[in-house]
Amino acid sequence: MYKYDEYDHAMVDARVAEFSDQVRRRLAGEITEDQFKPLRLMNGLYLQLHAYMLRVAVPYGTLDSRQMRMLAHIARKYDRDYGHFTTRQNIQYNWIKLEDAPAILEDLASVEMHAIQTSGNCIRNISSDQWAGAAADEITDPRPWAELLRQWSSFHPEFSYLPRKFKIAVIAADEDRAAMRLHDIGIQIVEKDGQHGAAFYVGGGMGRTPMIAPLIKDFVPLDDMLSYAEACLRVYNRYGRRDNIYKARIKILIHELGADEYRRQVEEEFKHVKSLGIDPPKAEFDRIAAQFAPPPLDASAPDAIDRSDPDFAVWVDQNVAAHKAPGHAIVNISLKPIGGIPGDASSAQIDLMADLAEKYSHDELRVTHAQNIVLPHVRKADLYAVWQALDAAGLATPNLDLISDIIACPGLDYCSLANARSIPVAQKIATRFSDLGRQKELGELKLKISGCINACGHHHAGHIGILGVDRKGTENYQLSLGGSGAEDVSLGTITGPGFDEDGVVDAIERVTDKYLAERTEGERFVDTFRRVGMAPFKEAIYG
Amino acid sequence: MKLLTGNDLKTGFVTWWTGADWSLHIEDAADVGEAGEAILAAEEGARRVNAPYIINGEQTADGPRPAHIKDRIRALGPTVRPDLTLKPADPAAGDWVI
Numbered sequence: 001m002y003k004y005d006e007y008d009h010a011m012v013d014a015r016v017a018e019f020s021d022q023v024r025r026r027l028a029g030e031i032t033e034d035q036f037k038p039l040r041l042m043n044g045l046y047l048q049l050h051a052y053m054l055r056v057a058v059p060y061g062t063l064d065s066r067q068m069r070m071l072a073h074i075a076r077k078y079d080r081d082y083g084h085f086t087t088r089q090n091i092q093y094n095w096i097k098l099e100d101a102p103a104i105l106e107d108l109a110s111v112e113m114h115a116i117q118t119s120g121n122c123i124r125n126i127s128s129d130q131w132a133g134a135a136a137d138e139i140t141d142p143r144p145w146a147e148l149l150r151q152w153s154s155f156h157p158e159f160s161y162l163p164r165k166f167k168i169a170v171i172a173a174d175e176d177r178a179a180m181r182l183h184d185i186g187i188q189i190v191e192k193d194g195q196h197g198a199a200f201y202v203g204g205g206m207g208r209t210p211m212i213a214p215l216i217k218d219f220v221p222l223d224d225m226l227s228y229a230e231a232c233l234r235v236y237n238r239y240g241r242r243d244n245i246y247k248a249r250i251k252i253l254i255h256e257l258g259a260d261e262y263r264r265q266v267e268e269e270f271k272h273v274k275s276l277g278i279d280p281p282k283a284e285f286d287r288i289a290a291q292f293a294p295p296p297l298d299a300s301a302p303d304a305i306d307r308s309d310p311d312f313a314v315w316v317d318q319n320v321a322a323h324k325a326p327g328h329a330i331v332n333i334s335l336k337p338i339g340g341i342p343g344d345a346s347s348a349q350i351d352l353m354a355d356l357a358e359k360y361s362h363d364e365l366r367v368t369h370a371q372n373i374v375l376p377h378v379r380k381a382d383l384y385a386v387w388q389a390l391d392a393a394g395l396a397t398p399n400l401d402l403i404s405d406i407i408a409c410p411g412l413d414y415c416s417l418a419n420a421r422s423i424p425v426a427q428k429i430a431t432r433f434s435d436l437g438r439q440k441e442l443g444e445l446k447l448k449i450s451g452c453i454n455a456c457g458h459h460h461a462g463h464i465g466i467l468g469v470d471r472k473g474t475e476n477y478q479l480s481l482g483g484s485g486a487e488d489v490s491l492g493t494i495t496g497p498g499f500d501e502d503g504v505v506d507a508i509e510r511v512t513d514k515y516l517a518e519r520t521e522g523e524r525f526v527d528t529f530r531r532v533g534m535a536p537f538k539e540a541i542y543g
Numbered sequence: 544m545k546l547l548t549g550n551d552l553k554t555g556f557v558t559w560w561t562g563a564d565w566s567l568h569i570e571d572a573a574d575v576g577e578a579g580e581a582i583l584a585a586e587e588g589a590r591r592v593n594a595p596y597i598i599n600g601e602q603t604a605d606g607p608r609p610a611h612i613k614d615r616i617r618a619l620g621p622t623v624r625p626d627l628t629l630k631p632a633d634p635a636a637g638d639w640v641i
Binding site: 027051052413474 | 627
């Protein structure tokens with residue numbers, strides 16, 4: 001875990017003091033909302049349907065138990081006893097009072113957290129693989145590089161007013177658990193001739209115009225990574241459109257320039273940038289990397305798991321993943337109880353997860369882009385105790401990557417941008433498919449719901465995606481099939497006319513029935529869709 | 544009918560123009576008719592409410608009802624958390640939104 005140095009503390013403390021004064025002036029009527037709005041957004045404070053909403057950054061989704069407990073404390077003291085974990089590995093509070101915002105930011109700063117750059121046209125929270133540092137398939141821990149990018153991008157003077165928001169993901173495994181190619185920049189740490197380097201994919205994104213990032217450079221020496229990222233941003237900052245918000249993301253620039261021309265310009269810029277000395281000296285990177293050293297795992301931890309409790313065995317099979325170290329495992333805590341609100345956790349549940357991390361996971365937790373929580377370093381011998389505690393708190397739903405493990409944005413129940421509600425649809429689908437045997441028969445099936453075209457619910461990347469739209473004042477839901485945010489990245493295709501809330505649930509049942517009828521041995525839903533195409537599914541849906 | 548709504552500056556809570564002041568309860572909302580723009584301009588100057596705007600609604604037996612679902616959700620609270628709405632004890636309150 002990275003610990004703030006004196007500069008980090010000074011920067012965050014200064015921002016808290018600055019924003020506290022801005023809030024005071026706003027409450028005193030000294031500045032207008034038009035003047036205040038950009039200031040509060042720079043500090044993650046939105047105004048949503050029912051109240052102010054605070055989005056707190058969780059860098060690359062990593063936090064410790066002290067920080068997790070602070071998130072619970074904020075939910076309990078300043079909000080309504082719960083928080084909402086998001087698809088950007090952050091947490092949001094939906095009922096914040098403006099007058100409380102300075103105290104909340106002070107509390108966050110006391111545990112080395114903040115809400116800076118969780119809004120606005122800047123480089124947002126760097127996201128990463130939630131299994132980083134634990135995954136059996138990674139070539140290195142990507143988080144030191146993510147942290148380096150965090151430091152580089154924080155208050156970057158040149159990139160504080162980009163044409164549009166900018167999202168970066170860093171992974172270091174072939175299995176993409178971070179939707180890396182659906183980011184403005186996706187970096188994959190790769191190995192070539194015994195050396196690690198960074199593959200740069202640039203120009204991906206979801207939203208109104210979804211695009212998969214093309215490969216711009218297959219191997220950037222890690223000593224050049226920051227300079228190359230700077231060059232990518234500079235070309236965008238120079239030529240990205242500021243006249244049309246719908247064409248302002250880097251994906252549009254690269255689409256219009258062409259990847260080859262964009263690459264040529266980046267390479268040219270890189271030659272200049274490299275001379276500026278942006279990349280840190282090795283000693284500084286080593287200082288950062290040392291803070292992500294593997295925890296002192298128990299080398300003698302037994303590898304066997306007592307599976308005599310059948311409910312526990314079901315959970316192990318579905319929610320526990322392989323760890324790189326023998327005798328250890330990665331625990332995935334589902335925040336998707338059947339009929340619940342995807343990503344929501346009560347303050348008591350957040351506290352419990354913090355306690356379990358402290359006791360069983362070397363004090364580490366992760367937030368996933370699928371709105372779940374991970375305990376990355378658990379001894380297999382402790383899994384039963386962890387499961388018992390989770391089960392007692394309603395946190396042991398064994399549905400990771402199954403149809404009820406639904407990503408859903410807050411939708412029209414909370415969000416001022418939304419056109420339709422997402423959460424009730426997620427609840428109805430999860431309830432319709434509540435039988436675990438049925439879910440397991442369907443296998444891996446990633447269902448993602450957005451309440452508007454901005455696609456915070458990643459519907460383009462869902463094996464089954466749902467987009468809520470406003471059709472003449474009525475909620476309507478478009479269905480798409482065949483998307484993926486993983487290493488087999490693809491964008492979903494719309495099936496046809498949309499449905500009402502109950503109709504879309506029925507349509508999904510017809511889709512899954514068709515899949516079961518069409519699939520061959522070992523095929524996931526998305527594999528079958530890719531093999532047989534849309535036609536049979538369309539026939540099943542619309543007749 | 545025309546309704547004037549916004550979010551309270553201090554709390555961010557949804558608020559409705561009653562004809563003389565602001566209320567958290569849509570039952571108190573007044574039909575601002577053609578006077579909406581003038582009230583809106585005056586209230587923006589007072590800086591008590593964020594981003595006030597005028598919406599269409601209808602008068603019903605239960606009181607004013609906004610024309611758009613978004614404003615009905617604003618008026619009551621999230622449909623997925625009845626306990627957090629302004630009418631947590633009324634299990635049928637959500638029907639008013641849909």
